[in-house]
Amino acid sequence: MDGKRIDGTVDGAHFVQNFTVNSLIEDTTKRWNEQIIRQVFSPYIASSILHTPLFSQVQHDRLIWKAEKNGRYSVRSAYRLCVDELIDVSYLRRPGYWSGIWRLEVPPKVKNLIWRVCHGVLPTRARLCDKGVQCPTSSVHCLAENEDTAHLLIDCPAVVQVWQVSGLWQDIQQAKTHENSAINVVFYLLQHLTVEQSQRFAVTIWSIWKRRNLKVWENKDELCAMTVDRAHIMIEEWQQACEVRTGAHQIGTATAPILQQHNTDAQLPATRVSWQRPPRGRFKCNVDAGFSTIMNRTGIGICIRGDDGAFVLAKTITFEVVHSVHVGEALGLYHAMEWLSDMQLNNVDFETDSKTTHDAFHAHKDDVSEFGHIISACRSLFNNHLTNSRVEFTRRQTNEVAHALAGEATLSTSPIIYFNAPHCINNIIFNEML
Numbered sequence: 001m002d003g004k005r006i007d008g009t010v011d012g013a014h015f016v017q018n019f020t021v022n023s024l025i026e027d028t029t030k031r032w033n034e035q036i037i038r039q040v041f042s043p044y045i046a047s048s049i050l051h052t053p054l055f056s057q058v059q060h061d062r063l064i065w066k067a068e069k070n071g072r073y074s075v076r077s078a079y080r081l082c083v084d085e086l087i088d089v090s091y092l093r094r095p096g097y098w099s100g101i102w103r104l105e106v107p108p109k110v111k112n113l114i115w116r117v118c119h120g121v122l123p124t125r126a127r128l129c130d131k132g133v134q135c136p137t138s139s140v141h142c143l144a145e146n147e148d149t150a151h152l153l154i155d156c157p158a159v160v161q162v163w164q165v166s167g168l169w170q171d172i173q174q175a176k177t178h179e180n181s182a183i184n185v186v187f188y189l190l191q192h193l194t195v196e197q198s199q200r201f202a203v204t205i206w207s208i209w210k211r212r213n214l215k216v217w218e219n220k221d222e223l224c225a226m227t228v229d230r231a232h233i234m235i236e237e238w239q240q241a242c243e244v245r246t247g248a249h250q251i252g253t254a255t256a257p258i259l260q261q262h263n264t265d266a267q268l269p270a271t272r273v274s275w276q277r278p279p280r281g282r283f284k285c286n287v288d289a290g291f292s293t294i295m296n297r298t299g300i301g302i303c304i305r306g307d308d309g310a311f312v313l314a315k316t317i318t319f320e321v322v323h324s325v326h327v328g329e330a331l332g333l334y335h336a337m338e339w340l341s342d343m344q345l346n347n348v349d350f351e352t353d354s355k356t357t358h359d360a361f362h363a364h365k366d367d368v369s370e371f372g373h374i375i376s377a378c379r380s381l382f383n384n385h386l387t388n389s390r391v392e393f394t395r396r397q398t399n400e401v402a403h404a405l406a407g408e409a410t411l412s413t414s415p416i417i418y419f420n421a422p423h424c425i426n427n428i429i430f431n432e433m434l
Contacts, residue, residue, distance in 0.1 A: 057377035071369035100190035110206045140215045150182035161224045207231040275398045275432045277309045282347045287336040289328035290406030298323045300332040301405025309433040314418040316409035329354035330374040341385035348389040358393035
């Protein structure tokens with residue numbers, strides 16, 4: 001990009017300007033030279049450039065592939081990019097409360113059926129005829145001429161009796177007053193019913209579909225009570241299966257330390273529920289990142305505590321841009337290491353609640369993205385100045401002090417070093433020292 005030539009027009013006059021990328025960046029502060037950028041580029045492009053963050057950890061410019069987290073090109077991500085941006089697939093996307101389907105506490109086959117209902121692909125007679133299948137269009141249970149999804153699951157008199165016996169007909173009637181299609185009625189009910197009612201509603205739909213197919217393929221007529229009972233039995237059997245699976249998991253967890261004693265240390269973070277003091281003679285440094293879209297800031301919170309759990313020092317750092325979460329967390333670890341290495345503290349246990357940052361630091365993967373450069377800079381600091389330290393992952397619940405400081409940082413405009421514990425973390429430290 002060095003010596004790049006730009007032709008353009010400023011105030012109606014044609015100009016040709018040769019410049020290097022470095023002339024757009026201030027050497028000492030590594031910030032964009034706003035005056036030159038606004039002079040050379042159009043307002044829209046200038047704004048885009050000035051809102052592009054610059055990282056001191058990135059020493060050399062290079063092309064990276066933004067569609068992959070590690071910055072390297074892959075055919076998979078290129079295909080995904082083409083599908084998302086070049087091919088119109090909007091007709092495949094349907095608005096609705098889809099997460100409510102997958103949260104249902106029912107067997108997977110029931111979730112799958114509800115998903116098919118809400119996508120409008122349930123093979124009712126009306127839909128089969130639309131697809132060119134030669135079959136009757138009338139309802140299986142009554143004399144209605146059109147068996148579509150709404151009739152099959154809600155409007156058919158035989159189905160209404162099922163809903164009445166199940167105790168959900170009143171809720172379905174209320175949903176019908178708010179929505180104008182069977183699909184929207186399903187979404188509405190999934191949003192407004194209780195967990196138990198949603199479970200009963202879903203398995204009853206499955207049982208109604210089962211009843212319809214028994215009539216079509218085996219010519220069996222089924223009483224409404226039998227349809228409701230089948231749904232009730234399915235719920236009971238599913239709950240029993242879940243209890244057995246949970247019990248087996250608990251037995252496995254209880255015997256794991258006996259079978260895998262050599263891996264005990266790896267299991268400690270999963271069982272720890274409160275902040276732990278560092279070993280005698282060491283410091284613990286908790287770090288976290290906070291993000292405020294309203295203030296357009298990323299905040300870093302860093303807190304150092306001694307082996308007695310007492311407050312030693314804290315620092316907040318603010319960036320006038322909202323970084324991505326993983327970049328913000330990596331910057332937090334870097335600035336914590338930089339600060340402690342400047343103070344020549346070397347016996348430090350760094351704790352972050354970002355599993356991505358922790359894993360990347362220890363993985364040594366080839367990552368050319370901004371995140372990868374920041375992690376590489378962390379390793380360089382660590383290897384040169386913090387060889388007697390370590391980087392550990394901790395739960396979000398045990399990182400409350402750093403989290404509160406990160407939130408405080410988004411309200412500031414400049415770095416702050418605290419020699420006494422600030423008010424926002426006083427109570428947290430006190431409770432963790434009990």
